[in-house]
Amino acid sequence: MRKQYKNGDTITLKENGCDGCSPSSVNGILCHEQGCPDRWRDIPKECTECGAEFYTNSRHQRMCSVCMEDSFDRAHCDMDVYFS
Numbered sequence: 001m002r003k004q005y006k007n008g009d010t011i012t013l014k015e016n017g018c019d020g021c022s023p024s025s026v027n028g029i030l031c032h033e034q035g036c037p038d039r040w041r042d043i044p045k046e047c048t049e050c051g052a053e054f055y056t057n058s059r060h061q062r063m064c065s066v067c068m069e070d071s072f073d074r075a076h077c078d079m080d081v082y083f084s
């Protein structure tokens, strides 16, 4: 049985395949039960900045890591402008 969700988070209940439910395996693809609280860890999101699909590390993340870094860099640039 797998040990991680697709976003890289560790699954504690190793026999189960998910900490939040008892997923069923259909043709080798794991299907979470409806309403499983950990389902989002396996579902790719669309980045609001570039539209790329990515797996989130936190439930409310909206941007892929590349765009997050980008906006972080921009924030620093703005600060540099501010202080110069």
Ligand SMILES: [Zn+2]
Pocket (backbone or CB within 6 Å): 018, 019, 020, 021, 022, 023, 032, 033, 036, 037, 038, 039
């Ligand atoms: Zn689940």
Ligand SMILES: [Zn+2]
Pocket (backbone or CB within 6 Å): 047, 048, 049, 050, 051, 052, 063, 064, 065, 066, 067, 068
């Ligand atoms: Zn992006």
